[in-house]
Amino acid sequence: MSLFDRKIRGFRLVDVVALGVLVAMILVVYLAKTMAGSERAEIASIERQIEAEKVRIRLLQAEVAHLEQPARVEALATAHLGMAPVEAKRETTIDKLGEVALGKPKS
Template sequence: MSLLDRKVRGFKLVDVVALGLLAALVLGVYLAKTIAGRERAEIARIERQIAAERGRIRLLEAEVSHLEQPARIGQLSQAYLGMVPATAKNEATTEQLDEIAEKAAKAKPKAAAPAKPAIAAPPPPAAVPAAPVLEAGQ
């Protein structure tokens, strides 16, 4: 009697093996489909997260462009630092720089040079008031 003709409980051994392989194949396909569905859901979640981050990046870029507007910076520098635009009378050409430097040197009284300390301390930082921060909707 050959192996293919052998019977197990009334079924041929080949039929039992084929049924087992079919069951394993069905289970494998089901598991693969389930895993693929989970992966699809994870990909969709990550794509939504990327879209939200891109929206936030656009919002931050708009806020930066608002904060960097030259007119706004000019107003803040005048209000908080007391800076004013240079007038035409304050402008100088490169040829006039030597004359200006000589006048500035003559205007300063020459005092006795103080003794140099062994280690010079750095100058204290100037206090600069913080500019107001605008919220996203302003």
């Protein structure tokens, strides 16, 4: 009696093994699809988070651009710190910085 002709409860052994392999393949494909679906949902969630962060970055960049406007900074420096532009007579060259640091009079 050959392996292909052997019967188990009226079914050939090859048919029983093939049915077992088929059921195992169906289960593996089902599990793979389920896991892929959950990962797809996770990827979509992460992509939404990335888009939200990009929007937040654009808002922060716009806020920084507004806060760094030279006219605004000058107005704040004048109003709150009492700062003013440097007068021309107080300007010096790089060569004269040593003299200024030592407190020597300007020549």
